[in-house]
Each structure stands twice: as C-alpha cells, then as structure tokens.
Amino acid sequence: MAAKTITKKLFIKAAPERVFKALTGKQELEHWFVQEAIVDLNPGGEIHTNWAPGMGEHGKVVAVKPSELFSFTWEGQFSPSPTTITFALAPEKDGTLLTLTHSGIGEGKGWEAYSNMGNEGKGWEAHLKDLQSWVETGTCPPPGPRG
Numbered sequence: 001m002a003a004k005t006i007t008k009k010l011f012i013k014a015a016p017e018r019v020f021k022a023l024t025g026k027q028e029l030e031h032w033f034v035q036e037a038i039v040d041l042n043p044g045g046e047i048h049t050n051w052a053p054g055m056g057e058h059g060k061v062v063a064v065k066p067s068e069l070f071s072f073t074w075e076g077q078f079s080p081s082p083t084t085i086t087f088a089l090a091p092e093k094d095g096t097l098l099t100l101t102h103s104g105i106g107e108g109k110g111w112e113a114y115s116n117m118g119n120e121g122k123g124w125e126a127h128l129k130d131l132q133s134w135v136e137t138g139t140c141p142p143p144g145p146r147g
Helices: 016-024 026-032 123-137
Strands: 004-012 036-039 046-052 055-065 069-076 079-092 095-105
Touching: 004 123, 016 026, 016 069, 016 079, 016 095, 016 123, 026 036, 026 123, 055 079, 095 123
Parallel strands: none
Antiparallel strands: 004 095, 036 046, 046 055, 055 069, 069 079, 079 095
C-alpha cells in the first residue's frame, strides 16, 4: 500500500524567525494548534501534543534549522504507524513562505482520522490559517482538531 503525502503552502506576513517561534514554542503552539505541547528542539528530542486530555500524539524531532526547518515524527491514537511532518520556511518579500509536508500517511483501517487532513478548509489547511492569523494578528480560534 502506497503512503500518502499532504503538501500545503502558505504566505505569512512575518519574518521566518517569528513563524519558526510559533511552530516550535510551547506557549505559541498552545495558542493556535493544540491544548498542550511539549517540544525538545534537539534532533532526537521528544515532542508531545494533546488536543484534549488523553487525546494526543507524540514523536521525535528529526531536524531543526532555526528559522528554516522543523521536522518531526508524529504518531498516536490517530495513526497506526508514525508519519513525518516538516515545516520549511523561506523568506519571501515582506514575509515567509511556509511549506508543510505531512508524509507517510497510510490508507484503510486505522487511518480514517487522516482522510480530511488534506482537504480544502479542513485539517492542515485550517490549522495553517489559524497559524497565519495568530502570527499576523495575535488572534485565532481556540486550539484543537480541525478535521
């Protein structure tokens, strides 16, 4: 069975340093993405995210290049095996072009929670809009699932 990859691009009117901080900082993540985040920003470091008590994912940091790249594995109750999430940041005009790649997504039994993650207005697209709003305006909807 072939693995699925989701790729999303978004321009954010902020410097790459600011976007990177929003993607990696505990307090930042807890504003726009999840209710609880623990991130050890060293390669091999652990990452834990919780959408709600008892409902979360965990993984290991794969790569960190401040203001350029953040990549980690992600698995939990929604994934039968680990997936990999990569945020690549590139300076562009008066902001940052963010490219999200979520790879290793399977199909069939156990992968149902990922079925909408790449759809327009759902999953990653909705999360990235929350990130954009948080970074650009300091406001966004409460963190949580967007499937």
